[in-house]
Amino acid sequence: xxxxxxxxxxxxxxxxxxxxxxxxxxxxxxxxxxxxxxxxxxxxxxxxxxxxxxxxxxxxxxxxxxxxxxxxxxxxxxxxxxxxxxxxxxxxxxxxxxxxxxxxxxxxxxxxxxxxxxxxxxxxxxxxxxxxxxxxxxxxxxxxxxxxxxxxxxxxxxxxxxxxxxxxxxxxxxxxxxxxxxxxxxxxxxxxxxxxxxxxxxxxxxxxxxxxxxxxxxxxxxxxxxxxxxxxxxxxxxxxxxxxxxxxxxxxxxxxxxxxxxxxxxxxxxxxxxxxxxxxxxxxxxxxxxxxxxxxxxxxxxxxxxxxxxxxxxxxxxxxxxxxxxxxxxxxxxxxxxxxxxxxxxxxxxxxxxxx
Amino acid sequence: xxxxxxxxxxxxxxxxxxxxxxxxxxxxxxxxxxxxxxxxxxxxxxxxxxxxxxxxxxxxxxxxxxxxxxxxxxxxxxxxxxxxxxxxxxxxxxxxxxxxxxxxxxxxxxxxxxxxxxxxxxxxxxxxxxxx
Numbered sequence: 001x002x003x004x005x006x007x008x009x010x011x012x013x014x015x016x017x018x019x020x021x022x023x024x025x026x027x028x029x030x031x032x033x034x035x036x037x038x039x040x041x042x043x044x045x046x047x048x049x050x051x052x053x054x055x056x057x058x059x060x061x062x063x064x065x066x067x068x069x070x071x072x073x074x075x076x077x078x079x080x081x082x083x084x085x086x087x088x089x090x091x092x093x094x095x096x097x098x099x100x101x102x103x104x105x106x107x108x109x110x111x112x113x114x115x116x117x118x119x120x121x122x123x124x125x126x127x128x129x130x131x132x133x134x135x136x137x138x139x140x141x142x143x144x145x146x147x148x149x150x151x152x153x154x155x156x157x158x159x160x161x162x163x164x165x166x167x168x169x170x171x172x173x174x175x176x177x178x179x180x181x182x183x184x185x186x187x188x189x190x191x192x193x194x195x196x197x198x199x200x201x202x203x204x205x206x207x208x209x210x211x212x213x214x215x216x217x218x219x220x221x222x223x224x225x226x227x228x229x230x231x232x233x234x235x236x237x238x239x240x241x242x243x244x245x246x247x248x249x250x251x252x253x254x255x256x257x258x259x260x261x262x263x264x265x266x267x268x269x270x271x272x273x274x275x276x277x278x279x280x281x282x283x284x285x286x287x288x289x290x291x292x293x294x295x296x297x298x299x300x301x302x303x304x305x306x307x308x309x310x311x312x313x314x315x316x317x318x319x320x321x322x323x324x325x326x327x328x329x330x331x332x333x334x335x336x337x338x339x340x341x342x343x344x345x346x347x348x349x350x351x352x353x354x355x356x
Numbered sequence: 357x358x359x360x361x362x363x364x365x366x367x368x369x370x371x372x373x374x375x376x377x378x379x380x381x382x383x384x385x386x387x388x389x390x391x392x393x394x395x396x397x398x399x400x401x402x403x404x405x406x407x408x409x410x411x412x413x414x415x416x417x418x419x420x421x422x423x424x425x426x427x428x429x430x431x432x433x434x435x436x437x438x439x440x441x442x443x444x445x446x447x448x449x450x451x452x453x454x455x456x457x458x459x460x461x462x463x464x465x466x467x468x469x470x471x472x473x474x475x476x477x478x479x480x481x482x483x484x485x486x487x488x
Contacts, residue, residue, distance in 0.1 A: 168420075227419070230419065231420055259450045260439060261438065262440060262449055263440065263449075266423060267417040267418075271450070
């Protein structure tokens with residue numbers, strides 16, 4: 001399909017070619033630790049470099065690291081598909097580091113790498129502030145450090161962290177985000193502080209990847225029931241690479257449960273489904289629905305809002321082959337909302353920034 | 357609406373409830389501190405008998421982490437799926453505007469003012485009167 005004019009890609013993943021790439025952005029103490037400790041890199045089990053899911057096969061170069069240069073992004077996504085703007089979110093496992101000071105230093109270095117290698121290289125790109133969530137004070141400080149650069153249009157955490165995200169010890173982070181009008185993106189992936197399923201550790205990659213969906217559900221339940229959107233009503237949360245089709249069935253269960261135990265969370269003055277329509281946005285790759293317009297239409301009816309979905313390619317992850325896709329049965333008006341308008345109303349900074 | 361004498365008031369003590377049948381409808385009477393209220397005994401969800409549900413207080417909150425608790429005994433929870441209803445109004449707590457159980461006007465009147473047609477009335481006693 002042809003994407004509407006002005007399409008915004010909400011989920012692009014530049015790959016850090018190696019730990020050395022971050023060295024120039026590290027303070028000397030941590031830069032020297034790379035060699036001293038023999039650190040090899042932060043590639044994670046969430047996206048193993050050689051897994052088919054991690055990089056679409058025609059986007060793998062014959063030599064070198066895929067998705068690691070601006071030329072690759074231009075030639076694979078921006079130019080052939082006429083994508084007007086893109087939000088880059090590296091998934092390099094800085095969140096997995098156990099030493100909170102080291103994690104903080106490498107996270108800041110990653111954000112500076114994003115700024116210099118991607119945002120400075122192409123004016124069509126905006127970035128995500130990766131947050132060092134081990135320590136809420138570090139996360140707030142990183143927001144304050146990066147937020148003055150208007151090209152950072154959101155912050156990002158992995159869906160599987162140490163504790164449910166809605167807990168009050170994280171509220172200073174939400175307060176800082178609201179102050180700067182930054183949405184919080186929650187991306188698939190784990191810090192591996194807990195098993196990726198509540199049953200324990202699974203055996204296979206297919207289980208690990210599928211488990212993200214459960215994590216997104218528990219994450220949403222945490223944010224909603226803890227009252228994050230009561231306290232911070234303007235906070236927008238964007239679920240990236242979360243899948244979409246699970247959402248109505250999950251909300252059915254959560255809302256049903258809430259009706260019976262409302263007294264536990266008396267601050268929650270609206271149904272969870274209303275909170276989701278107001279505060280939650282989702283990227284469309286993967287969508288997880290059959291290639292059947294009628295099914296998709298019913299799903300959109302269940303969501304009850306045409307403002308929740310944001311178009312994404314999930315580059316370089318292998319979600320589809322060939323040209324970009326939208327779920328079947330999406331008409332031109334809704335396509336324009338998904339590809340352009342919803343992102344502009346979600347990302348205030350993207351809307352106010354002009355690109356020539 | 358027709359007025360129906362449904363019970364001698366003295367037989368339902370404060371905090372108690374009683375189910376009566378009026379015009380084929382099951383209605384539950386609640387005595388809240390001497391005031392009487394009448395609700396349909398069918399939960400609007402799946403028809404659960406509200407008369408068999410616990411009466412609790414109302415938990416409210418000005419913001420996450422802060423609780424206020426009051427109106428003890430004035431909220432009935434359906435015994436089937438625990439939906440809460442305000443005994444005074446019939447309105448649910450989770451969606452007071454759209455989800456409610458039918459409430460009927462109820463009051464207490466002296467026997468001497470009532471014409472006993474289907475219910476033996478003594479002039480000295482007080483009776484619960486429901487409009488259905």
